[in-house]
Amino acid sequence: MQGIATQLKETPEGQISLTDPDARSMATYGKGTGLVGYNVQTAVDTVTHLIVAHDVTNIVHDRAQLAPMAKMAKAALQAESLNAIAD
Structure with missing residues (x-):
């Protein structure tokens, strides 16, 4: 102990x-x-409804997760810009 x-x-x-x-x-x-x-983060394409990015962290809160997930989704979609929405 x-x-x-x-x-x-x-x-x-x-x-x-x-x-x-x-x-x-x-x-x-x-x-x-x-x-x-763990805390699982997922980014979904609103047109196809497919998961385009995900991450698994041990960070308890989601406050700092939106920007990194948006960057991962933007790269996966090869987009110049995107709109990110979080719950």
Whole structure:
């Protein structure tokens, strides 16, 4: 237990997963609840409804994900510009 406590103190997020070291606790709708896992980002072409880009992160929130996903979608579609919408 002391080894785990030491590991926990050394992590910048203040959390560790014993089953998957890269996974993080993702908040759910219930207060004080969460699931250990990943945050999946997907970009979809609105004309074809096909996935044109995706990414899997262990970043809990989506705040910084729109710009990188838009750039990936723009490159995949070989477009000069695109409109990005997020939920």
